[in-house]
Amino acid sequence: MLSPLEILKKYWGYTQFRPLQAEIIETVLSGTDTLALLPTGGGKSICFQVPGLAVDGVCIVISPLIALMKDQVYQLNKRDIAAKAVFSGMPFTEIDKTLDEAAAGNLKFLYVSPERIRTKLFIERLKRMKVGLLAIDEAHCISKWGHDFRPAYMQIKEIKQYIPKVPTIALTATATNLVRKEIIEQLNLKNCEVFVQSFARKNLCYSVIESDYKEKKIAQILHRIQGSAIVYSKTRKQTVEITKSLAKLGVKADFYHAGLSVKERNTKQDAWIKNQTRVIVSTNAFGMGIDKPDVRVVIHTDLPENMEAYYQESGRAGRDNEKAYAVSLFNPNDLENLEKNLQLKYPEISFIKKVYQSLCNYFKLAWGAEIWESFDFDIHDFASTFGLNPRDTHYALKILENQNIIFLNDAYFNPSKVKIIASSKEFYGFQLRNPNYEPFTKTLLRIYGGEIFTNYLIISEIEIGNLTFSSFDEVIKTLTFMHNQKLIDYVPQKSKPQLGFLSARQDAENLSIDYRELEIRKRNDKKALRAISQYTLNTSKCRMLMIQDYFDEITSQACGICDNCLKLKKAGLSDDISEKYALQIKNLMPVSMNKLEAEPFFEDKELLIKILRYKIDNQVWGVDDYGLIYEKN
Template identity: 50%
Template sequence: MSHIHDILKTYWGYDSFRPLQEDIISAVLQKQDTLALLPTGGGKSVCFQVPALAMDGICIVISPLIALMKDQVEQLQKRHIPAVALYSGLTRREIDITLDNCVFGQYKFLYISPERIQTELFIERVKRMKVGLLAVDEAHCISQWGYDFRPPYLEIVKLREILPDVPVIALTATATKEVRKDIIDKLAFRKPQVFQKSFARENLSYSAFKEENKEKKLYTILQRVPGSAVVYVRSRKRTQKLAEWLTQSGISADFYHAGLSNQQRSQKQDAWITNHTRVMVATNAFGMGIDKPDVRTVIHIDLPDTLEAYYQEAGRAGRDEKKAYAVALYHQSDITDLQERVERAYPPIEFIRRTYQSLANYYQIAVGSGYLSSYDFELDTFADTYKLPPSDTYYALKRLEDEGFIQFNESFYSPSKVYFQIDKKQLYEFQVANAGFDVLIKMLLRMYGGEVFTSFMVISEYAVARQLQIQIADVERMLTALHGYNILIYDKQKDKPQITFTTVRFNAVDMPLQTRHLQIRKQQELDKVQAVITYVTHQNRCRTLLLLEYFDEISDKECGVCDICLEKKKQKDYSDYFHQNRQKILQLLTGKEISLQQLVYAINPKNEKMLLDTIREMAGTGEVKYAANGNIYIPS
């Protein structure tokens, strides 16, 4: 197995694997179907990336989140590992060229969204690829019992029919017993190997506090616990307000949500990662794929809908294995709001149909067409156009996504890309005949190399303009003109939410919405909300044990560091201390009275406050009394 250690050292710079990683990698290399359950920050990607590099052929990675795909592809490329991603919003030509390059062995990793694997274009190309490994990331999405079910994940099993000898590794950070069984069944595992790292985090102290003034408590926590922090809230507007309030209160803070431009998100992330910003106030759009090991505190000002989501978000604290804190703040209205949110999240069936019909009208998609077509989408503009309530419309879109009719990416960014459609000889002839484009073409070739003839290359109009000392608008104008002349394909940057139709368009009246299925999903969400409520309101059970129990991990070993365990320890310490001090006090007072000062001096306690509390409690029960001169004595 020394070669996998060489790969780890060469590409990641690590000398050894984390617990379970080597066992998982070994199972994959033995071509066994493998399920890896590793907590957030447990190094899941290494478990398929290292064996894929040790095997012949390409590794196809199925992932539901565009942001996560892009992040992993960028990380691999930084390590000089050829990787590429296919997702909604790409042109057919881009997809075509990328898949061709995968067939010819140009890439080692192909990241693809589950919707794409159903397309004839992909299926035909994958038959010609030399595939070594199939990796299913966020595998809980395949289960209807999971908290983030994605119907297209059910199509992955068809890939197994095309690639019968290719092993599968499924990975997730959070899965209950039912979800684990579902993953194994739905992916048709043969003799499955299951590896599960304990969900317990020894260095992470969980707490939940009922607070009337959550902002005041937040400020107190941040004052007491130094270091980097994340504060999770629900609404975009609140991220900004809370970040501004913290800044005014003398704590370095910024805000983050899916509505920001890609440039804004990158700048804010970088400032936080490099500790120029201490606190990031964010919606749940923040954190996925961000590797910052020294986060000391994660605080939820608003409660998440599921314990799976809470565990993932809280787990971003203390990845460096040093002491860290995960705190949930709530008051009674939050608990009521959680339950009401689930009710609101399932609008009437007729409203869901109306929203779908409005989408089809908005993009002028005829019945029977539109399969995998993607469009920029602005919720407020769309809702206003068809006089739809924005909140209800949002939830209707989420239900349409659950049912597999659309994919709704609230945060989508695709950088500008170019691809030369003609060969070098034809390009030279064009340059000679069109001198006005010569300088730009030469600069593109100098900056991005010959790969622009074989695959779509990400470019920066800003960088090109700076090199040429011209305006960005002039670069964009010339690239658009070259696109019009069919010299190159110029796919300009996109930075808006996207809607992708994942089936052909149905007549809204006849679309096969599964009413019973939606009712079951609603009840599942209510059950998950109840689990969150039980977790935060429990007053006598170790928080870690509550989480372990939810994930079907049976343990009786209390963590010793959560708020419940610390309170129990404090009470036990006081009880022990009380009994020890009581005996000393009674011995010293036998047959005489002593002043309080003399008592304290004679006992010389490590904790004077606890001694005074003991005397006060003994006086309260009548075991000792105060004389008129203030001395203490034992009454006869």
């Protein structure tokens, strides 16, 4: 049998492991449950792929993103390692065949989404598989206190009953102490060994820039920093608009978002990976799991909701350990918008109860009735029936799902999409030649506006049908006809959205909501927002230190290359000593100047004065009417 290092050399061509990889792999091979926290680019996949090859049997990898699974399967197959994935949207026959291959021992790696492991088909095959290792990627998704919570991750420990002696390795790039604790509890990891690599990225220069003219600032940055780049924006529409603005400013770029067809996404992604496209303007999922080490700059045009997301996305720069840059652009409105979005995520309890009551009425459920089958569900029809705001309703449904009162299937989150691919002139010509279709085409434009000519927009066939007095099947028939005429690109749902009830119908007024859990989640989201706000507005503390503080890594070692560290150097202050002095002063606050000067710790009085002046000038600290130095919020 080959050793882990021999496996690494044979399949990956590397002669040595990265920091912590060897220790993690040896622990897994000893049969010990393991939690590994490695930053983006730290080589998490090697930590389960090498032991997966070393053990007898298949390694089951649970992963939340289809793109991530496909990329890793491709990389393994390229190395002549038998690997396949099972995910939503695959034909049943292909899923069945793949699971049969795993059960027959013909695969070394089987990637599955967390939603797939609950199916009878998967469980029956699992009973027949010889499993050597269970790997849970992006393990933070199991925690309600972290970001990207996925309810399906909570079901993982249930499948462990079928493979009780198989070791488990959970991996993530971002997890606070609270999230780490919940990962271990929810996955039922026994005598778990925890490995945490430092969150510090010594080659990555972080900076924050306030600007009301973001496109111009992006162009300036991209003119100054050469090499591959990612520009992250929150909406699909913005990715298109920013790309057009950059072209006018002399920067050639392309846009990418989930509304594009699979073919378009693959073409754009491949062109960027091969450096045929230098700059990609994208929504935040782009880059996840993509093996591209030479990204020189990542720019965020909008503030992320939490530090976990920002650290992961910005960490896609400089994975080759060469100097790279992570730039966050903001204006005061951005922070206000984050506050508003947080309020939307947590509707009033009375509204949640109203949505639940409306669901029961919509599906005509009798009080106390237990309904085990699921129902076709269209949120637009549901919301319009009861006069509810669709956006607010969506967030209420998400809370009901997280509270295990209802469930929503994959199709709910992947609705039908349409884009007009004909020109305005061609589309108008079709209306003139086909007057019978004119009410339908006008309704389409009235609902979705001119953006439907440039982006794939989510549509509701039921909503279109209600406005055109057509049945659901008639709407699909018309859309399909227009698709075949090459007027539109219609991407129908793979299946209808489904909603089901996980318990007997309850009295809406006494709904079984865990209010304490909901309040804790909201409080944690507020804490995460506060951390983003502090990171954005702080003009003196090392940005890498702020990130490390958030992830509970205790250190006072400043990075020396972020915008704030460079400002310190310009002011004649040393990074590390200044940080230690600042921390000591902060621990004594509120404090007078006389007391500080009397402290033996502050031997260098000139340095003390410099630090005080710097912090006060940058509005980090203030002096009150009594002459006491305090920290501003």
